[in-house]
Amino acid sequence: MTSSCFPVLTSAGLRWHQSTVIACNSSSVTTCKQVKLGLLIGSGRQCLSDSFFIGTQHQSVNTKGIFERSIPQSGSYPPCPLCKLPKPQTGDVFRRLSRACSTIVKLGAMETKVISGVEFSSLPSSYIRPESDRPRLSEVSECNDVPVIDLGCKDRGLLVKQIGDACREYGFFQVINHGLSKELADSMVKVAHEFFSLSVEEKMKLYSDDPSKTMRLSTSFNVRKETVHNWRDYLRLHCYPLEKYAPEWPSNPSSFTDIVSAYCIEARALGFRLQEAISESLGLQKDILKDVLGEQGQHMAINYYPACPEPDLTYGLPAHTDPNALTILLQDLQVSGLQVLKDGKWLAIKPQPDAFVINLGDQIQALSNGKYRSVWHRAVVNANRARLSVASFLCPCDSANISAPKELTTGNDQAVYTDFTYAEYYKKFWSRNLDQEHCLELFKN
Numbered sequence: 001m002t003s004s005c006f007p008v009l010t011s012a013g014l015r016w017h018q019s020t021v022i023a024c025n026s027s028s029v030t031t032c033k034q035v036k037l038g039l040l041i042g043s044g045r046q047c048l049s050d051s052f053f054i055g056t057q058h059q060s061v062n063t064k065g066i067f068e069r070s071i072p073q074s075g076s077y078p079p080c081p082l083c084k085l086p087k088p089q090t091g092d093v094f095r096r097l098s099r100a101c102s103t104i105v106k107l108g109a110m111e112t113k114v115i116s117g118v119e120f121s122s123l124p125s126s127y128i129r130p131e132s133d134r135p136r137l138s139e140v141s142e143c144n145d146v147p148v149i150d151l152g153c154k155d156r157g158l159l160v161k162q163i164g165d166a167c168r169e170y171g172f173f174q175v176i177n178h179g180l181s182k183e184l185a186d187s188m189v190k191v192a193h194e195f196f197s198l199s200v201e202e203k204m205k206l207y208s209d210d211p212s213k214t215m216r217l218s219t220s221f222n223v224r225k226e227t228v229h230n231w232r233d234y235l236r237l238h239c240y241p242l243e244k245y246a247p248e249w250p251s252n253p254s255s256f257t258d259i260v261s262a263y264c265i266e267a268r269a270l271g272f273r274l275q276e277a278i279s280e281s282l283g284l285q286k287d288i289l290k291d292v293l294g295e296q297g298q299h300m301a302i303n304y305y306p307a308c309p310e311p312d313l314t315y316g317l318p319a320h321t322d323p324n325a326l327t328i329l330l331q332d333l334q335v336s337g338l339q340v341l342k343d344g345k346w347l348a349i350k351p352q353p354d355a356f357v358i359n360l361g362d363q364i365q366a367l368s369n370g371k372y373r374s375v376w377h378r379a380v381v382n383a384n385r386a387r388l389s390v391a392s393f394l395c396p397c398d399s400a401n402i403s404a405p406k407e408l409t410t411g412n413d414q415a416v417y418t419d420f421t422y423a424e425y426y427k428k429f430w431s432r433n434l435d436q437e438h439c440l441e442l443f444k445n
């Protein structure tokens with residue numbers, strides 16, 4: 001808690017008050033919502049206690065020019081009795097407030113919590129990582145040898161070998177000639193940008209920090225659990241079966257559901273083709289992995305990383321592995337930000353035109369008996385431009401029994417992991433912080 005003096009406009013004119021800045025975690029958000037008008041200072045996660053706000057009418061303030069509109073252009077203000085700031089001149093209060101608050105977040109942000117569409121002049125403190133846990137962007141080199149696999153290759157043996165090598169050595173690869181049309185991928189990116197360009201108020205209609213919701217706009221990663229936030233907003237959608245979930249998707253932009261539905265169908269088909277090739281590359285029949293994974297769920301995260309005032313101090317998403325089976329990532333071509341860990345070093349993955357990045361998830365690592373890797377990856381942010389990515393996750397059905405096929409656990413190859421259901425794994429995954437140890441470590445024999 002910190003205290004400082006702030007001018008407050010009351011019906012009797014402007015008065016100086018000592019204010020208490022309270023940390024506003026999700027449990028105290030309710031308290032904040034009771035504040036009709038307020039300032040968010042220092043951080044998107046802090047707000048002034050309810051005795052310190054300017055004005056009393058919600059309508060008298062909008063997300064622009066809150067101070068100019070609220071503070072009279074003339075009048076005499078008493079000097080602050082506590083900090084002894086000199087008596088402000090007419091028009092001075094706004095400037096002083098601007099200086100006092102390292103970041104002034106628009107009113108909307110306190111009620112909304114999202115960061116897209118909110119202006120920040122510096123990084124709010126709740127996003128600042130400790131020194132030992134920062135991206136060290138200058139030390140990251142570009143990955144020039146990331147496998148790019150041509151799925152149009154007619155030589156099945158060669159294709160399967162390339163996929164197997166990439167899964168073993170990298171745990172991720174890029175695919176081209178994948179069958180998903182460029183027009184559809186472009187439309188997906190376009191409609192995603194349109195969604196995040198909507199007003200904060202419009203987006204907030206979809207906000208939730210409850211991970212069990214099947215459609216929600218949220219921010220960071222798991223705001224209920226984490227101690228430091230991430231510079232990301234995201235729209236998370238369940239996508240399979242489409243007829244069940246698509247009706248609850250955003251109706252604005254109006255083309256959203258049609259475009260995203262078409263994209264989901266294609267992404268799912270691509271994921272299945274890859275799972276077949278991965279199965280073969282392990283020396284298994286092509287359908288074995290798909291059979292174990294059962295009727296797979298499909299989720300989508302449309303990630304939006306606004307331009308960040310201090311990208312060296314935070315992440316869009318910190319290092320994590322994906323808990324599911326396979327992830328198909330469509331990257332914004334204009335702005336890079338995806339990094340993967342290879343041989344202890346972070347490597348930047350330059351977006352390739354017409355390519356998808358494929359990440360193996362934890363379930364493929366488990367089913368391959370640890371032969372293939374679910375890669376650690378993270379997203380960093382950019383000072384000048386917002387970045388967008390669309391991740392499609394293929395997820396085992398909840399009851400899938402994740403147990404490496406016996407062909408992979410014979411002889412010297414003892415089973416590395418205990419058997420578990422995907423539901424058990426997923427629950428464990430979400431009960432932790434994102435960047436803790438690999439969740440599979442908790443399931444080792």
Ligand SMILES: O=C(O)CCC(=O)C(=O)O
Nearest residue numbers: 301303337338379389391
């Ligand atoms: O934005 C990216 O490049 C990474 C996204 C990601 O890792 C995720 O959504 O899990």
